[in-house]
Amino acid sequence: MSRVWNFSAGPAALPLPVLERAQRELLDWNGSSASVMEQSHRGKRFIAMAQQVEANLRELMSIPDDYVVLFEQGGATQHFAQIPMNLAREGDSADYILTGHWSEKAASEAAPYVRVNVAASSKADSYLHMPPRETWKLDPSASYVHIASNETIHGVEFHQIPDVGNVPLVADMSSDILSGPIDVRRFGLIYAGAQKNIGPSGLVLMIIRRDLLERPTRPMAKIFRYAEQAANDSMLNTPNTWGWYLAGLTFEWLRDNGGLTAMAECNRQKAELLYATIDGSGGFYHNPIDPPVRSRMNVPFTLQDSRLDAAFLQESEAAGLMALKGHKALGGMRASLYNAVPPEAVQALVDFMRDFARRHS
Amino acid sequence: MSRVWNFSAGPAALPLPVLERAQRELLDWNGSSASVMEQSHRGKRFIAMAQQVEANLRELMSIPDDYVVLFEQGGATQHFAQIPMNLAREGDSADYILTGHWSEKAASEAAPYVRVNVAASSKADSYLHMPPRETWKLDPSASYVHIASNETIHGVEFHQIPDVGNVPLVADMSSDILSGPIDVRRFGLIYAGAQKNIGPSGLVLMIIRRDLLERPTRPMAKIFRYAEQAANDSMLNTPNTWGWYLAGLTFEWLRDNGGLTAMAECNRQKAELLYATIDGSGGFYHNPIDPPVRSRMNVPFTLQDSRLDAAFLQESEAAGLMALKGHKALGGMRASLYNAVPPEAVQALVDFMRDFARRHS
Incomplete structure (x- = not known):
C-alpha cells in the first residue's frame, strides 16, 4: 500500500494510526463481533464509548465543567444559522467580524435569524490583514460576537483571542481547533466541522457555555435546539456514530502524542x-x-x-x-x-x- | 474474526461484503493512495463517485428524471422540520397520518412550521391497526400528506401506497426504503435516514419531485433549502462523504444480488x-x-x-x-x-x- 502526503483543505488528511486502527476494527469493534457502524447508539457499548470520547476531549482542551460538549451534524454551515436561532431572539442583533470567506458566509446565513452588525471587516483589503481590534465597532447589547478563528480559504488566523468584554464570543474553529491549547473560558461558544482536525465530514463539534442554553429563543423544532441536544447527550436522534468514533480515535492519538x-x-x-x-x-x-x-x-x-x-x-x-x-x-x-x-x-x-x-x- | 447475527433497529447490520470492501479500501481508495474520508468533496475522484452512486440508485429504484436525489444530513428527524419549511408557507396546513411513534414525531416537529392536520390516527388503538384509507379526513388544499411507510418501533407497514389524489404524498421510508420495488411516481417526496437499509448513520437520502422545489417558502438560511441543495448537487457545504461512499457500496451490493x-x-x-x-x-x-x-x-x-x-x-x-x-x-x-x-x-x-x-x- 502506498500513501501520499495530503494537503487537502478538507475533508483532510487523518492520522495514519487512526486510519489503521479503524481498519483493523471495522468488522469487529470492541469485542462486539460487529462494526461500530452497526451498533445502536442507545446500546451500552456505544454510550460508554461516546462518554469516554467526550471525557478525553475535555481533558485535551481543559474544558470547564460549565461548558457542554455536543456532537452535531450539518457542517459548520448549518450552525451559521442554528447559532442565531439559539442565541438570539427575533429582532436581536449580533456583531460579526469579517476576515475572509467563511466569516462572511456565517454572517449571510445568520441574516434570516438575527440583525447582523458587521462590526469590523477587512474585505476592502481583500482580507490580507486583520481589522485591528481597536477599530471594531462592537455593540455592548449584541447577542454575541462572531469570529472565524482561522480562515481556511484566505489563510488568516487570530493568534490572540480578542477581548470583547461581556458579550459572548462565538468562534468558528473548523480549521484550527485542536491545533494548540486555547483558553475555552474566553469563549461563549466554539464550533468546528470535523473534517479538518477531528475526523471525517458529517460531524460538528460544539462547546457551549451552559448559561447560553437558557436564553429565551423562538418557536422551532426540538431538533434545532441546542438545549434539547444537551439534555439528550447529543442523541435527541441518531448521531453520526462513525464520525463520533473516529473523533475519539483522533483524540486518543493527540493525547498519546503529547x-x-x-x-x-x-x-x-x-x-x-x-x-x-x-x-x-x-x-x-x-x-x-x-x-x-x-x-x-x-x-x-x-x-x-x-x-x-x-x-x-x-x-x-x-x-x-x-x-x-x-x-x-x-x-x-x-x-x-x-x-x-x-x-x-x-x-x-x-x-x-x-x-x-x-x-x- | 467472529461475527454475530445483528437484529438492531438502527444503526443496523450492514452487508458483510460492503464492510469487507470498505475495510480493504480504507487506507487507499480508488487508486488515490489516501482514504475516501481524506478526499476533497470537490475533487474529481469524489465527484465521479458521487455521480455514479446517484446513477446506481436511480437504476435500482427506477427514479424518473423529474425527481432529484439529495444526500443530506441531520437524520430523518431534522427533515421532519425541514420538509414543512420547504413545502409549505407560513399558515399553510398539511395532513399527517399517525400510525406509530415516528409519524407522531414527524407531526410534532413539523408543528412550528405548518398547521398540522391529523387526518387519521390509530393512536387510540395503540397503533395495532392502520386507520382504513376510507376514514382519512384529507384536506384537498393541504400542502402535502405525510406518512411513515414503516413504523420502526410499532411494527406496522403500508403494504400498498395510499391514494391521496393530487396532494403530494410525503413518506418517511427510513426503515423500509430499498426493501422492495416501489413506484416513485406515486410520491412527491421520499426521505430516509441511512442507518437501516442504506449505510451508516449521519446521512439522509431524499427523492423529491422537481416541481416541489419551486414552491414559494419563507425566509430561511440557504443551507435549509432543498432547492439550493439540488442546485449544488447536495454539496452546498461538505456532505457526509463516508456515508455517501458506503451507501454506494450498498447500492452495488443490491444490484449484484438481484x-x-x-x-x-x-x-x-x-x-x-x-x-x-x-x-x-x-x-x-x-x-x-x-x-x-x-x-x-x-x-x-x-x-x-x-x-x-x-x-x-x-x-x-x-x-x-x-x-x-x-x-x-x-x-x-x-x-x-x-x-x-x-x-x-x-x-x-x-x-x-x-x-x-x-x-x-
Whole structure:
C-alpha cells in the first residue's frame, strides 16, 4: 500500500494510526463481533464509548465543567444559522467580524435569524490583514460576537483571542481547533466541522457555555435546539456514530502524542518552514498575507508566473504531494497543514518547491 | 474474526461484503493512495463517485428524471422540520397520518412550521391497526400528506401506497426504503435516514419531485433549502462523504444480488418465517399487530411470561443473536430484518426461539 502526503483543505488528511486502527476494527469493534457502524447508539457499548470520547476531549482542551460538549451534524454551515436561532431572539442583533470567506458566509446565513452588525471587516483589503481590534465597532447589547478563528480559504488566523468584554464570543474553529491549547473560558461558544482536525465530514463539534442554553429563543423544532441536544447527550436522534468514533480515535492519538502543547509546537515549525520557503524564494512563490496574522493551518500561495501552475500541480502530484490546488476564489496553490500532516510531509513539500523553482527559474 | 447475527433497529447490520470492501479500501481508495474520508468533496475522484452512486440508485429504484436525489444530513428527524419549511408557507396546513411513534414525531416537529392536520390516527388503538384509507379526513388544499411507510418501533407497514389524489404524498421510508420495488411516481417526496437499509448513520437520502422545489417558502438560511441543495448537487457545504461512499457500496451490493425484486422476495420469506414462528408458538411469543399490516422490517414481540425476558436476552446474546431487546416504549423484544440481515440469521433466530420456548414451557 502506498500513501501520499495530503494537503487537502478538507475533508483532510487523518492520522495514519487512526486510519489503521479503524481498519483493523471495522468488522469487529470492541469485542462486539460487529462494526461500530452497526451498533445502536442507545446500546451500552456505544454510550460508554461516546462518554469516554467526550471525557478525553475535555481533558485535551481543559474544558470547564460549565461548558457542554455536543456532537452535531450539518457542517459548520448549518450552525451559521442554528447559532442565531439559539442565541438570539427575533429582532436581536449580533456583531460579526469579517476576515475572509467563511466569516462572511456565517454572517449571510445568520441574516434570516438575527440583525447582523458587521462590526469590523477587512474585505476592502481583500482580507490580507486583520481589522485591528481597536477599530471594531462592537455593540455592548449584541447577542454575541462572531469570529472565524482561522480562515481556511484566505489563510488568516487570530493568534490572540480578542477581548470583547461581556458579550459572548462565538468562534468558528473548523480549521484550527485542536491545533494548540486555547483558553475555552474566553469563549461563549466554539464550533468546528470535523473534517479538518477531528475526523471525517458529517460531524460538528460544539462547546457551549451552559448559561447560553437558557436564553429565551423562538418557536422551532426540538431538533434545532441546542438545549434539547444537551439534555439528550447529543442523541435527541441518531448521531453520526462513525464520525463520533473516529473523533475519539483522533483524540486518543493527540493525547498519546503529547497533547495540544506538543501539537502547537509541531504546527508552528511546519508553518514556519513553509512560509520561510515561500518568502525565501526570491519572489518565485508569494503569500500576500500580513505576516503576524498568517494562518498556521492553511497556506495559500501563488507562483510569480501563473503559466507554471499546471506544471506545478502535475509534478507535485507525481511526487506524491496531493491536493495543492488553491481554492477557486483565489486561484494559485494552497497547502493545508493540519495536525495529521506530519513534518516529513512539509519537508517533502518544501524540497519539491525548491527543486521546482530551480528548474523553472 | 467472529461475527454475530445483528437484529438492531438502527444503526443496523450492514452487508458483510460492503464492510469487507470498505475495510480493504480504507487506507487507499480508488487508486488515490489516501482514504475516501481524506478526499476533497470537490475533487474529481469524489465527484465521479458521487455521480455514479446517484446513477446506481436511480437504476435500482427506477427514479424518473423529474425527481432529484439529495444526500443530506441531520437524520430523518431534522427533515421532519425541514420538509414543512420547504413545502409549505407560513399558515399553510398539511395532513399527517399517525400510525406509530415516528409519524407522531414527524407531526410534532413539523408543528412550528405548518398547521398540522391529523387526518387519521390509530393512536387510540395503540397503533395495532392502520386507520382504513376510507376514514382519512384529507384536506384537498393541504400542502402535502405525510406518512411513515414503516413504523420502526410499532411494527406496522403500508403494504400498498395510499391514494391521496393530487396532494403530494410525503413518506418517511427510513426503515423500509430499498426493501422492495416501489413506484416513485406515486410520491412527491421520499426521505430516509441511512442507518437501516442504506449505510451508516449521519446521512439522509431524499427523492423529491422537481416541481416541489419551486414552491414559494419563507425566509430561511440557504443551507435549509432543498432547492439550493439540488442546485449544488447536495454539496452546498461538505456532505457526509463516508456515508455517501458506503451507501454506494450498498447500492452495488443490491444490484449484484438481484436488485429490489430479489430483495423483496427474500424479505417476504424472512418475515413470514419469523411471524409463523411467533404465531405457532402456542402463545409463548406474541405479536399484537393486525396481520395484514405487519411490518416486514421490524417485528416486535413479547414473551407470555415477561419474567423470562432477561433470560431470553442473555441466552440469545450468548447464541450470537445481537440486539433483540425491544424499544423501551413497548418493552419485550424486537427483531429488525433489514436487507443486510440474511435468511440464515432469521433461521438461527427462530431455531433459538423454538428451543428457548421448549426449554421454558
